[in-house]
Amino acid sequence: MSMINFRFCAPTRYIFGVDAQLGVGEAIASLGKRRVLLHYGGQSAQKSGLLGEVTGKLKEAGLDVVELGGVQPNPRDTLIDEGIAICRERDVDFILAVGGGSVIDSAKAIAIGVPYEGDFWDFYTGQAAPSAALPVGVVLTLPATGSEGSSRSVVTKEEGLLKRRCASDLIRPAIAWLNPTLTYTLPPYQTACGATDILSHVIERYFTPTEGVSLTDRLCEAVMLDVIQNAPIALAQPTDYDARANLMWAGTLAHNDVVGLGRMGDWGSHSIEHELSALYDVAHGAGLAVILPAWMRYQLDCDVMRFAQFAVRVWGCEMDFRNPKRTAIEGIDRMEAWFRSIGMPTTFAEIGAKEEDIPLLASKVDMDDAKGLGFFRPLSRKDIEAVYRLACNRDRDVC
């Protein structure tokens, strides 16, 4: 299958660099907007003074500000409903998310919920598609999900803890202020989880059944190589501007789809990980570090040469021309070692997951059983159990 026809429009206005967020008020006012919902999470943005600073700039520009904080990791429908009600009542015309992926995804849900007569959840179950949205702005504090430039949003229904996603170009943020210095104070674990998430967004696109996509292969490799280089620097020296800046921009490019155009991504690992996050309350990035090596080992034989390319171009392995599979495995080994080097778990035991839960985990994965999970090589529930089992055992070489 040759390169796939595609449509692409990524109109987000990026304002990147030191003090970027100081222009929030002016920029929103220049769009002709008047009433802003300031959406955020917990205390860190408050404590750091960022929230106060942003509020000040909004008010200086003559904007009305309504605050809605308290977004949790895995943002909940209940707070989104509250946000929609506030926006309608106060006639809000711009939503400003200050935070990471959860805050942004919550803001996106509010943005499409406000002009919609039904329940916003319809957009997440696929029962309806958004046809209008309030504009969303983002002051990013955590490079990870890429939501600041993406057309995606993932939210959780409190009842039953159902996690569902919505994709629409209407929810690409209108403006994103990216100031790398805001990430200097991130805890190392969050920096590492973020880097893993960024890498995973590229990996999901890299392992494709589509042939003839050499340019996007190269672009994927470019982003991966840079994350692999800069994440350890950011961990060793949290105030290294260039490491933080490259990592932040990599997070955006990894998921605004410029590295995935014209090719089918896989996305199986994300679904498989999701059940770990749900059952054990483990961070998404950490769960991915456990699942990705296992998924790769399980899928290896389906396209050894693609894994060898990954090993050589991304992980600097020497190609074994007599035994490409050995090279392919070495690449996965190096990736797993890299995850460990940045403090990520790579086994069930490290995240408190249990082997006996595997049938339950596999049964819960959200998939169409007839089609299988993922597009690289679709997996059955039996395959998914096997992937979990590979993630469970330390000695997981499948050769």
Add this chain to the structure above:
Amino acid sequence: MSMINFRFCAPTRYIFGVDAQLGVGEAIASLGKRRVLLHYGGQSAQKSGLLGEVTGKLKEAGLDVVELGGVQPNPRDTLIDEGIAICRERDVDFILAVGGGSVIDSAKAIAIGVPYEGDFWDFYTGQAAPSAALPVGVVLTLPATGSEGSSRSVVTKEEGLLKRRCASDLIRPAIAWLNPTLTYTLPPYQTACGATDILSHVIERYFTPTEGVSLTDRLCEAVMLDVIQNAPIALAQPTDYDARANLMWAGTLAHNDVVGLGRMGDWGSHSIEHELSALYDVAHGAGLAVILPAWMRYQLDCDVMRFAQFAVRVWGCEMDFRNPKRTAIEGIDRMEAWFRSIGMPTTFAEIGAKEEDIPLLASKVDMDDAKGLGFFRPLSRKDIEAVYRLACNRDRDVC
């Protein structure tokens, strides 16, 4: 100097793939537009049937169509003035360029000229900045200039043959239809000139004085590697879809600035080449193939390690750790050999340029003598003469 703060917004809607252009009418009508100026060049679009097909689709969608053909390479102000007059008279609300860079750049000039009371040329001399523009659409027939996604336009004033550029986000095309199969019938020389132009847009950004821009370095390398791989395939097998598709998309990414964000580009080679095109009527891409190796050899000592990185990562040279300069030179040699392999000239003699014209050429280069030309290492007119001289001699090794 660390990564530079940047602002970036690239809202062009891309419709990429087989038969992409069939949707022109519907897409323009859906924007609420009614009267289209169909702008094109010479006979090739007419002969191939493309122009008729596009016109048919526009009319099917109920759009009024006014035609203005005859755009020349190095598009002229006189035709642009004519286009502006037509648009005003006929109340045109959308300009559709069918062709390559010249047609697109001409369309962009018309687009900013229509709502402006003064002479559109003011935008190209820097005397005024555009504040409004008609939307421009593009059906691309030649991957080269990247104008289908860029914020730039270069046009020529007939009187005195002054070639000047304008840069504004207002002239980024609204929609670009990119159908790689339309490039199957390009003459090999045009394909090669286009590939060289694409490569040059990345090279101008790659050779930067900015430090700490590892991600954009990698992205530049990704695009260059892919052009180097696919251009020879497209030449050997003109109907190879994937080669044509990757080359076409590389042309867009090379110049919409995604590979140049946060870094200072050089752009000296473009100005030095421009005088060759002007004096000897040589194609821009061919002139670049002559100038780039010479510019590199002249600039080599200013940052040997950057040239070595270029040699190793882009041209696959083995790093000589004892003598990085040898590696750096090998990279330039390989680039020059690659240009020759795709049928490009690399010396003055091959394009009919004369050594005795060098003082004249150097004196004409459009530059601020106080600042020098380019940003990697600014060149004086004496330096520029030396670059021309290196392009003149076959035996041009400067070591």
